Amino acid sequence: MFLIRCPWCGERDVSDFSYGGEAHIARPADSDAMSDSAWADYVFLRTNPKGVHAERWNHQAGCRRWFNMLRNTATDDILAVYKMGETPPQVSANLPATPSGEAAIGSGNDAAKVMTTEEGRGEGGGK
Amino acid sequence: MQRYGILSLIREGLRGHTGWEPAWRFPEPKPRYDAVIIGGGGHGLATAYYLAKEHGLTDIAVIEKGWIGGGNAGRNTTIIRSNYLYDESAAIYDHALQLWKTLGRELDFNIMMSHRGVLNLAHDEGELRQLKRRVEANRLNGVDAEWLEPEDVKAFCPPISISPTLRYPVLGATLQRSGGTNRHDAVVWGYARAADALGVDIIQQCEVTNILSEGGAVTGIETTKGTIATPKVASVTAGHTSVIAAMLGLKLPIESHPLQAMVSEPIKPVMPCVVMSSAVHVYVSQSDKGELVIGAGIDPHLSYTQRGSFDIVEHQMAAMVELLPFTSRLRFMRQWGGIVDVCPDASPVISKTRIKGFYVNGGWGTGGWKATPGSGHVFADLIANDEPNAIAAPFALERFVSGALVAEHGAAAVAH
Ligand SMILES: Cc1cc2nc3c(=O)[nH]c(=O)nc-3n(C[C@H](O)[C@H](O)[C@H](O)COP(=O)(O)OP(=O)(O)OC[C@H]3O[C@@H](n4cnc5c(N)ncnc54)[C@H](O)[C@@H]3O)c2cc1C
Ligand SMILES: [Zn+2]
Numbered sequence: 001m002f003l004i005r006c007p008w009c010g011e012r013d014v015s016d017f018s019y020g021g022e023a024h025i026a027r028p029a030d031s032d033a034m035s036d037s038a039w040a041d042y043v044f045l046r047t048n049p050k051g052v053h054a055e056r057w058n059h060q061a062g063c064r065r066w067f068n069m070l071r072n073t074a075t076d077d078i079l080a081v082y083k084m085g086e087t088p089p090q091v092s093a094n095l096p097a098t099p100s101g102e103a104a105i106g107s108g109n110d111a112a113k114v115m116t117t118e119e120g121r122g123e124g125g126g127k
Numbered sequence: 128m129q130r131y132g133i134l135s136l137i138r139e140g141l142r143g144h145t146g147w148e149p150a151w152r153f154p155e156p157k158p159r160y161d162a163v164i165i166g167g168g169g170h171g172l173a174t175a176y177y178l179a180k181e182h183g184l185t186d187i188a189v190i191e192k193g194w195i196g197g198g199n200a201g202r203n204t205t206i207i208r209s210n211y212l213y214d215e216s217a218a219i220y221d222h223a224l225q226l227w228k229t230l231g232r233e234l235d236f237n238i239m240m241s242h243r244g245v246l247n248l249a250h251d252e253g254e255l256r257q258l259k260r261r262v263e264a265n266r267l268n269g270v271d272a273e274w275l276e277p278e279d280v281k282a283f284c285p286p287i288s289i290s291p292t293l294r295y296p297v298l299g300a301t302l303q304r305s306g307g308t309n310r311h312d313a314v315v316w317g318y319a320r321a322a323d324a325l326g327v328d329i330i331q332q333c334e335v336t337n338i339l340s341e342g343g344a345v346t347g348i349e350t351t352k353g354t355i356a357t358p359k360v361a362s363v364t365a366g367h368t369s370v371i372a373a374m375l376g377l378k379l380p381i382e383s384h385p386l387q388a389m390v391s392e393p394i395k396p397v398m399p400c401v402v403m404s405s406a407v408h409v410y411v412s413q414s415d416k417g418e419l420v421i422g423a424g425i426d427p428h429l430s431y432t433q434r435g436s437f438d439i440v441e442h443q444m445a446a447m448v449e450l451l452p453f454t455s456r457l458r459f460m461r462q463w464g465g466i467v468d469v470c471p472d473a474s475p476v477i478s479k480t481r482i483k484g485f486y487v488n489g490g491w492g493t494g495g496w497k498a499t500p501g502s503g504h505v506f507a508d509l510i511a512n513d514e515p516n517a518i519a520a521p522f523a524l525e526r527f528v529s530g531a532l533v534a535e536h537g538a539a540a541v542a543h
Pocket of ligand 1 (some may be wrong): 165168184190192195196198203206335365367386464491
């Protein structure tokens with residue numbers, strides 16, 4: 001669970017909001033000329049990163065306006081909230097040291113952290 | 128492999144349990160394998176077992192970043208059924224159901240398979256028609272399915288109220304008698320022990336950090352325990368499928384979401400079967416220990432944090448009390464989450480990829496446990512022959528280009 005700061009209404013519980021999926025997927029302009037695989041890419045393929053994710057949210061139980069957000073999907077840390085149409089700001093995130101690893105704090109999965117020695121704790125590690 | 132049974136139990140009981148052998152080894156990775164399976168959940172271990180047993184591929188390894196069965200295998204509510212609407216789904220889920228029936232004997236491991244029956248309740252006219260249609264579709268596919276009128280529902284599962292004045296009256300239900308539940312750990316351990324006995328190396332506490340390829344073909348993997356050369360890499364990593372595919376620059380039609388489940392304090396037997404209701408959104412069964420095992424819905428946003436949102440738990444409790452009012456006085460003991468890999472058509476991906484030697488089995492979402500033996504069986508076939516068999520073929524990635532989706536969303540009732 002987390003709190004989201006709506007750019008218009010302020011901080012509210014996540015249950016106030018509805019999720020609108022990955023952000024910055026532009027509708028293809030020349031759709032008549034598109035191949036089936038380009039369509040598949042647009043309609044179905046998603047980056048689904050374990051790390052920083054740009055996504056759309058709607059403040060459904062509030063102002064009902066859309067906005068973008070950067071969130072670290074490995075910890076649910078919200079890194080930035082910005083308006084539709086804007087480019088995502090530069091952020092730094094507490095990332096897992098390895099691609100499928102768990103961040104030091106906030107992964108919700110302490111039990112399953114890979115039991116490596118010191119050298120396993122990379123940049124994002126540091127307790 | 129040491130056989131388990133009443134005689135070995137008596138013998139070991141008499142000599143202080145000193146003769147039990149470890150169920151599997153803890154080997155260090157070898158520098159090369161014929162094939163490497165990433166992910167030691169139910170599906171990964173089943174894949175390894177069938178590769179070794181049916182295709183003679185024994186110089187293979189299962190690489191698991193945590194401990195085997197610590198992912199969704201160890202977090203799911205183990206509801207097993209095969210009453211899906213479409214032919215493609217019926218084929219794979221029923222293939223699995225048939226394998227479940229004899230799996231305990233085959234693996235020499237008591238997987239506590241209980242064919243206690245699965246009810247899917249209908250609460251309105253639309254749902255009633257849709258579920259009746261599903262029963263007929265199931266029968267045409269040879270899948271065991273029956274329609275129960277409200278009195279029969281009551282007789283089969285007494286705690287369900289069939290009073291017509293309920294807010295969500297029970298108008299009837301489908302019943303799959305061969306559906307049920309089993310013991311998740313036992314399935315994982317049974318497959319691991321049998322695969323190990325056939326020579327499969329099960330390497331735990333080892334994360335795959337990169338997949339190596341050359342000229343469009345897989346050549347090996349990098350792990351936290353070093354580099355391993357192999358011509359075949361099979362990803363069976365559930366919630367982490369996209370992370371693994373990204374190592375080869377592949378994007379998939381999969382998104383990862385937290386899914387929660389919870390158990391009540393243990394009570395005397397009250398639930399004789401599995402009950403699922405999509406209108407109220409409840410799926411519940413009772414474990415052998417007496418706990419009510421309840422699954423919730425997914426968090427709508429994608430996330431890799433294995434906990435899930437609190438409002439989902441609140442919704443779940445409200446739904447549970449609506450359907451089974453007696454549960455309002457129960458205390459809940461534990462809640463947990465797993466990361467499920469959801470495909471847009473609610474069907475799995477069992478597929479080759481454009482990288483030669485890289486195979487993907489994922490996208491099972493909220494309902495892949497029931498498929499474990501079938502999934503491993505057909506995936507082993509795909510890895511060994513480099514071609515999908517008839518059951519696996521419809522689940523190839525090409526369906527997202529051709530449009531031949533296996534859209535089980537509406538048809539699968541509650542998501543499990
Ligand atoms: C709460 C909940 C309830 C569910 N209820 C049901 C149900 O009632 N019925 C049903 O049919 N299904 C259910 N499911 C779905 C089912 O659990 C999954 O579809 C199924 O278990 C997935 O296959 P698996 O067992 O192989 O996955 P997992 O057990 O998740 O195995 C994947 C493994 O890959 C490992 N891994 C990931 N990345 C790496 C890496 N880089 N290197 C090495 N290893 C890696 C993980 O550690 C993990 O052990 C439920 C799921 C959840 C979370
Ligand atoms: Zn707002």
